[in-house]
Amino acid sequence: MGSFSENSQKSHKMSEQTASLREAIQHVEEEQTSAQNAPDKIEQGEAQTSDNAQEYRNSKRRVAKVGHETVHSNVELETLRDLYLPKDPSDRIVHSDGTVSFLHAKSFLPVRMLRQSERLRILVTGGAGFVGSHLVDRLMLMGHEVIVMDNFFTGTKTNVQHWIGHPHFDLVRHDVVDPFMIEVNQIYHLACPASPPHYQYNPTKTVKTSVMGTINMLGLAKRTKARFLLTSTSEVYGDPEEHPQKETYWGHVNPIGPRACYDEGKRIAETLTYSYMRQNDVDVRVARIFNTFGPRMSPADGRVVSNFIIQALKGEQLTIYGDGTQTRSFQYVHDLIDGLILLMNKNFTEPVNLGNPEEYSIQEFAEMIRDRVSPDTPIKHLPATMDDPKKRKPDVTRATTYLGWQPAFSVQQGLEETIEWFKEQGLEALI
Numbered sequence: 001m002g003s004f005s006e007n008s009q010k011s012h013k014m015s016e017q018t019a020s021l022r023e024a025i026q027h028v029e030e031e032q033t034s035a036q037n038a039p040d041k042i043e044q045g046e047a048q049t050s051d052n053a054q055e056y057r058n059s060k061r062r063v064a065k066v067g068h069e070t071v072h073s074n075v076e077l078e079t080l081r082d083l084y085l086p087k088d089p090s091d092r093i094v095h096s097d098g099t100v101s102f103l104h105a106k107s108f109l110p111v112r113m114l115r116q117s118e119r120l121r122i123l124v125t126g127g128a129g130f131v132g133s134h135l136v137d138r139l140m141l142m143g144h145e146v147i148v149m150d151n152f153f154t155g156t157k158t159n160v161q162h163w164i165g166h167p168h169f170d171l172v173r174h175d176v177v178d179p180f181m182i183e184v185n186q187i188y189h190l191a192c193p194a195s196p197p198h199y200q201y202n203p204t205k206t207v208k209t210s211v212m213g214t215i216n217m218l219g220l221a222k223r224t225k226a227r228f229l230l231t232s233t234s235e236v237y238g239d240p241e242e243h244p245q246k247e248t249y250w251g252h253v254n255p256i257g258p259r260a261c262y263d264e265g266k267r268i269a270e271t272l273t274y275s276y277m278r279q280n281d282v283d284v285r286v287a288r289i290f291n292t293f294g295p296r297m298s299p300a301d302g303r304v305v306s307n308f309i310i311q312a313l314k315g316e317q318l319t320i321y322g323d324g325t326q327t328r329s330f331q332y333v334h335d336l337i338d339g340l341i342l343l344m345n346k347n348f349t350e351p352v353n354l355g356n357p358e359e360y361s362i363q364e365f366a367e368m369i370r371d372r373v374s375p376d377t378p379i380k381h382l383p384a385t386m387d388d389p390k391k392r393k394p395d396v397t398r399a400t401t402y403l404g405w406q407p408a409f410s411v412q413q414g415l416e417e418t419i420e421w422f423k424e425q426g427l428e429a430l431i
């Protein structure tokens with residue numbers, strides 16, 4: 001990461017509240033140190049593909065490199081960590097009077113030197129969001145020109161601030177429901193609130209974002225002959241009656257329920273994508289993303305991983321909606337980014353599931369985070385949410401067969417980094 005001003009480093013002060021918060025969670029760090037050091041580091045590719053969740057869970061694999069040489073997305077995990085968990089986190093000074101000074105990076109992380117003919121102009125809608133910003137990091141490191149379009153409803157400038165000012169980087173505040181013209185080679189279309197509380201906050205707007213946003217981006221792809229990748233979701237399967245879910249499954253969605261704005265919005269986005277492919281020869285890719293977690297999830301996200309981590313760090317009761325028997329399969333964000341870049345660059349146009357088959361009941365998952373962060377924290381049950389899918393687990397055979405992709409991170413390793421990141425946020429995230 002670019003080195004920050006030395007003066008600023010010296011004057012870096014944490015507020016008293018942040019300091020006490022850190023003290024409170026120190027015991028957790030100590031407990032974790034031995035666990036973190038124990039497993040051997042392995043390189044990408046050594047993890048075995050398996051549909052067996054137990055095997056995934058018991059595996060002690062550690063990932064040190066991510067990405068794939070074939071599409072030049074390979075990079076050391078340590079390099080990425082420097083962007084969200086810098087060794088010297090002095091990009092800001094939190095003052096004791098409750099104000100904060102943001103500092104400028106003096107230099108940027110080195111990016112690959114590409115010839116003009118190899119360097120692509122890539123638009124990432126929703127690029128300042130949780131997933132988008134990790135994708136942007138990787139595309140920038142690969143040496144491409146990246147244009148981030150975001151309305152900052154759920155994304156933040158902070159997520160991409162380390163690239164602002166870089167000659168390969170542009171940030172545009174724009175809502176994807178309004179038309180947008182630009183010359184690009186590839187479009188990663190991520191823009192849409194993804195957590196249930198966010199997408200249900202203004203359901204009409206969520207539908208507009210999915211439908212009009214996707215029409216706008218497909219229109220752009222058609223005009224500029226850009227390759228277009230839609231980030232769809234496992235929610236297109238609704239409350240699935242097939243388990244695990246294959247891409248050939250048509251789903252079980254309540255079209256008038258509270259989740260419909262997102263589920264049906266993404267289903268029509270897929271329909272639009274394949275209509276533009278058939279009718280207008282747009283070169284398309286569709287990723288169906290399963291539950292994903294990692295650094296840069298908004299503290300206000302409301303999804304289960306961030307909720308449980310924040311609750312445990314604050315010593316508050318962990319909130320399980322319903323009886324906790326519902327299941328989810330959680331993938332670490334870097335695996336998803338690997339899959340998205342592979343999909344964009346391979347010649348496969350049908351929908352592809354991207355998720356980690358490591359399946360947990362929400363009760364087990366709550367206990368796991370509680371035990372890891374703060375073992376004395378109680379767990380409480382709240383009423384179940386309407387239409388909450390009872391089971392979810394991806395069949396990733398298609399991704400493995402056609403993309404050569406499989407999740408490499410264990411949930412354990414992903415959680416370690418995510419918990420570390422939330423701790424680093426201190427006051428901002430936890431209070």
Ligand SMILES: O=c1ccn([C@@H]2O[C@H](COP(=O)(O)OP(=O)(O)O[C@H]3OC[C@@H](O)[C@H](O)[C@H]3O)[C@@H](O)[C@H]2O)c(=O)[nH]1
Nearest residue numbers: 194195196233234290291303304307319320321326388
């Ligand atoms: O505090 C919480 C939050 C959530 N939950 C439960 O945990 C499970 C997972 O909930 P999340 O909100 O994290 O995510 P969901 O699986 O419901 O939806 C997600 O699915 C896939 C993605 O495309 C989307 O990002 C998101 O819609 C649900 O059963 C939910 O009821 C809790 O028990 N407690």
